[in-house]
Amino acid sequence: MEPTKHNFLHDAAPAKGDRERTIHGRMPDKAVKIHDCHMHTWGTGKPLSAAEFIDRTSSCGVVGGNIFSVHPATRSVQRTVVVDQHNGARMDAVLAFTAQTPGFLPFYYLNPTEKDAVKQVEDAKKCGIRGFKIIIGMYHIGDYLDPLRAAAEANLPVMFHCGMCSDPDPASQYNRPVEFETLLAVPGLKFSLAHLGWPWYDEFMGTVAKFHFNQGRRIDGKPVAKLYIDLTPGTPGIYRREALRHLYLTGYPVTEITMWGNDLGIENYETQYARWHLERDVGILSEIEDDYRNERVDRRWLPDLTDIQTPALQKAWYDFVGEPMPKDRD
Numbered sequence: 313m314e315p316t317k318h319n320f321l322h323d324a325a326p327a328k329g330d331r332e333r334t335i336h337g338r339m340p341d342k343a344v345k346i347h348d349c350h351m352h353t354w355g356t357g358k359p360l361s362a363a364e365f366i367d368r369t370s371s372c373g374v375v376g377g378n379i380f381s382v383h384p385a386t387r388s389v390q391r392t393v394v395v396d397q398h399n400g401a402r403m404d405a406v407l408a409f410t411a412q413t414p415g416f417l418p419f420y421y422l423n424p425t426e427k428d429a430v431k432q433v434e435d436a437k438k439c440g441i442r443g444f445k446i447i448i449g450m451y452h453i454g455d456y457l458d459p460l461r462a463a464a465e466a467n468l469p470v471m472f473h474c475g476m477c478s479d480p481d482p483a484s485q486y487n488r489p490v491e492f493e494t495l496l497a498v499p500g501l502k503f504s505l506a507h508l509g510w511p512w513y514d515e516f517m518g519t520v521a522k523f524h525f526n527q528g529r530r531i532d533g534k535p536v537a538k539l540y541i542d543l544t545p546g547t548p549g550i551y552r553r554e555a556l557r558h559l560y561l562t563g564y565p566v567t568e569i570t571m572w573g574n575d576l577g578i579e580n581y582e583t584q585y586a587r588w589h590l591e592r593d594v595g596i597l598s599e600i601e602d603d604y605r606n607e608r609v610d611r612r613w614l615p616d617l618t619d620i621q622t623p624a625l626q627k628a629w630y631d632f633v634g635e636p637m638p639k640d641r642d
């Protein structure tokens with residue numbers, strides 16, 4: 313999904329700070345401090361300067377989020393990568409970039425099948441990395457839980473791709489939502505699943521249910537792994553509204569564990585796309601809130617859906633990365 317969308321957008325890249333295009337939907341309330349939990353380093357060119365990046369993100373109302381390092385050399389992608397892909401260099405680059413962009417946290421893109429993956433996790437913690445990004449290749453994540461145990465031990469969250477995988481390897485089957493049930497074996501792990509598992513968003517809700525039913529403490533007294541939802545698209549076109557309605561209206565309490573993301577890169581944070589996506593999603597979320605308030609949906613099965621935007625755009629991110637909310641700090 314990513315390369316296709318990215319290539320398309322690249323052609324349509326707007327001038328900086330473009331705010332003109334309006335589509336259906338609406339921008340969030342100005343008071344909401346938007347966090348974009350899913351930004352890449354594609355490695356296909358030079359990143360924007362920190363000043364330009366901040367200029368572009370803030371023109372969309374985005375004040376923070378997570379930036380992934382470039383992917384490991386051991387992962388196959390369709391892109392031509394021009395940056396140093398040695399593991400140390402990837403880690404240094406994302407740390408150096410985020411050192412200049414307050415509010416944006418460095419995430420290290422890990423391949424858990426590499427022999428020294430556990431050490432990479434430990435080193436990342438020492439260097440100030442705040443979490444990990446993983447896209448599973450041709451393997452079952454359940455066979456590589458040690459690096460995830462190390463991440464849980466280090467109290468660092470892990471963000472997974474989930475659903476169809478657009479890269480050259482036929483790896484989609486390993487990224488299906490149910491593959492992640494195995495993470496119940498990693499106590500204390502905080503992890504997120506992206507893209508609503510498209511095209512398996514019913515299965516995605518089953519996995520949400522599985523973690524919901526088993527939340528709290530395990531028999532051994534340790535905390536159960538906690539699932540967060542990364543709303544980053546991957547659910548294309550007409551599926552977006554349907555998938556978001558599935559998420560909120562199935563009836564599980566997802567509001568506080570759902571974060572918003574955009575899947576853009578630090579080489580070109582395309583403001584036109586960012587705003588288009590924000591408007592579209594906020595339009596759909598507003599519609600769900602309105603349907604709930606006006607009882608156009610059967611509220612008997614539902615948790616409170618009066619405000620699902622603020623948690624998705626702002627609050628859940630703080631919980632996921634372990635930062636206090638600004639009002640708690642003041």
Ligand SMILES: [Zn+2]
Binds near residue numbers: 352
């Ligand atoms: Zn992505």
